[in-house]
Amino acid sequence: MARHLITSAIPYINGIKHLGNLVGSQLPADLYARYLRGRGDEVMFICGTDEHGTPAELAAQKAGKPVAVYCAEMHDVQADIARRFGLSFDHFGRSSSERNHILTQHLAGKLDENGFITEVEERQVYSIDDRRFLPDRYIEGTCPNCGYDKARGDQCENCTKQLDPTDLINPRSAISGSTNLEVRATKHLYLRQRALRDQIETWIDSKKDWPILTTSIAKKWLNDGDGLQDRGITRDLDWGIPVKKGDQPWPGMEGKVFYVWFDAPIAYIAATAEGADARGEPDAAWRRWWRKDEGAEDVTYTQFMGKDNVPFHTLSFPATIIGSGEPWKLVDYIKSFNYLTYDGGQFSTSQGRGVFMDQALSILPADYWRWWLLSHAPESGDSEFTWDNFQQSVNKDLADVLGNFVSRITKFCRSKFGEVVPDGGSYGPEEEALIADLTARVRAYEGFMAHMEVRKSAAELRAIWVSGNEYLQSAAPWSTFKTDPEKAAMQVRLGLNLIRLYAVLSAPFIPFAADAMLEGMQTENRDWPEDVPAALQALGAGHAFTTPEVLFAKISDEQREEWQDRFKGIRS
Secondary structure, eight states: OOEEEEEEOOOBSSSOOBHHHIIIIIHHHHHHHHHHHHTTOEEEEEEEEBOOSHHHHHHHHHHTSOHHHHHHHHHHHHHHHHHHTTOOOSEEEETTSHHHHHHHHHHHHHHHHTTOEEEEEEEEEEETTTTEEOOGGGEEEEOTTTOOTTEESSBOTTTOOBOOGGGSEEEEETTTOOOOEEEEEEEEEEEOGGGGHHHHHHHHHTOTTSOHHHHHHHHHHHHSTTOSOOEEOEESOSSSOBOEETTEEOTTOTTOEEOHHHHHHHHHHHHHHHHHHHTTOOHHHHHHHHBGGGTGGGEEEEEEEEGGGHHIIIIIHHHHHHHHTSOBOOOSEEEEEOOEEETTEEOBTTTTBSOBHHHHHHHSOHHHHHHHHHHTOOSSSOEEEOHHHHHHHIIIIIIIIIIHHHHHHHHHHHHHTOSBOOOOOOOOHHHHHHHHHHHHHHHHHHHHHHTTOHHHHHHHHHHHHHHHHHHHHHHOHHHHHHHOHHHHHHHHHHHHHHHHHHHHHHTTTOHHHHHHHHHHTTOOOOOOOSSHHHHTTSSOTTOBOOOOOOSOOOOOHHHHHHHHHHTSSBOO
16 A cells, blocks of 8 residues: 655635635645545645744734734634535644644754754844834835835735835835834844755756656756855744744844744644644654654655745755755655636735635535636646636536436436336447446546646546446437336446446545435445446445435526626625
C-alpha cells in the first residue's frame, strides 16, 4: 500500500474564500486524495487556516473583535464550509496552534545554529498615531503607476505593479487612516536563501516531472535579475509566533514575531501533529509522515497551490527545511494552477468580487460546483467562470448525461421487473464491445488521475458516462422487452451495475452524488474496478435497489439570469 502525503495551500483567515481560491488548491487536492484512497492507498491530507500577518489583524479590526477571537471563529467557519464542500481533510489545522509555535521556533533555532540566519537593520514606515511599525500591506495610498487610490505598500491590486511604501502618493495607515507617518530604523532576522541557492537549484533540477508552470516560476525567482534574495522572516507585529531560538529568548528580537510566510508552510507539519493529538495518537503517528529517519522515506509528498504561492513552496520553505539540517520530508511534486477569472474580471477577496464558497452552497449543492470547477481547472492557462458556461456544463454533463442515465435505467427496471436486479440473458457483441471500451477508458482515467491531469480526468470520466448512455440508447431495453424479456433483463442488469461503477469512478469529483447512487443501489461496495467485467457483475440477480431521486436538477434560464445579476456587484 503506497503512502501519500497531500497538502493544499492554507487559506488566509480573513474571510470566506471565493471559487478561485477553491479550485486553485483545496479542491484538486481533495480530488487526488479521494482518488488515491479509492485505489486503496494510505493518505494523509492536510490543510488549515493561515492566521498570522496583516490580513488577520485588519480583518479582526474591521469585525471589531480581538484577533485571537476572530481567528478562532473564522477557522470554524472555514472548516464548516470545507466540510460542506466535501473536502476530505484528515485534519484542518491552525497556523496559530501551539504545535506550530513550537515547531517554527525550533526550525528558526536550527537555521541560526547552522549559520543561515542574519540580523539586518531596515528602515520602515512608523505610524506615530498607531504607535507601531507598519508592514508594507498596512500602508495604503495612490498608485504612482495607475492612480488607483487604494494601492497597498507592497503591490497595487488594480494594476499588479510591485511597490515600496515610499512609492505611494499620499500614504496613510491602513489601520487608522492616519497620515502622520515617518521612516524609522528597526532590526529583523533574514533567512540567508542565497547561501542555500545551489542546494535549492540542484533539488529543483532533480524534479524532471514537475509542471512547466511550477518550474518556470521557481527558475525565474532563482535566476532573474539579482537572483534568489535573502528574505526577512520577522515582523514588528503583536499577533504571531514570538521570535525565539527554540525555547530560548532571541536577544534583540523582543516583541517581534515570525513573518507569516515563514510559519505558514511549517503549519503543514504542525497540523499533521495537531491531527495526531486530536486522535489521541503518539508523536510517532505524525512523524512517520514527515521525518525520513522515522518512516517518511517511503512517502510521496504532493502539494497543490495557485501560482502565486509557488515561490514560497519551491524556494523559501525548502530553504527552511534544507537549512535546518534535519531529515524532514521535502515535497516530491508541486501541482500549481493558474487563475480562475470571473465574468471578464478577477475574483477578489479584498474587493468581494465573484462567487464565494458560502454563497455557492446557498444556491446549489456542492457537486455542481465541484464538477464545473474541476472540469474547467486552470491548468495550462487561466480559466473564466461565466454563468452561461456553468449552466451549459451542469445541464449537459450532470443532468443530461449522468443523471438521465441513472433515472432511465432505474425507472424502467422498476416498471418492468420491480426494484430488484433482474435475472436472465447473457452478453452479446454489443455488451462485449461496451466492456472493452469501458476497460480502455477506465485505464486512461487512472493514468490521468495518477498524473494529476485534472481536466483530462474529467473529460475521460464524462466519456465513461457517455458510453453507458450510448449503449442504453442503442440496446433500448424498453423495445427489447417487447420481444425478448430475457435479453432486456440482461441489459437492465448491466445498466444497474454501471450505476455502481459510475459511483465509484465519480466519487473523487462528485462525492455526494456518488453516495446517493450507491445508496440507491443499496450497496456499500466501493471496490475500484481493477477488473471491469467483474465490476459489472457486482450486483447480482435479486439484489434490491431503490430508485434514486433526481441526481441533478437542470439550471433554468431564469435561475442563471437571477444569479448573474445577484453576483455582479461587490460582496458587502
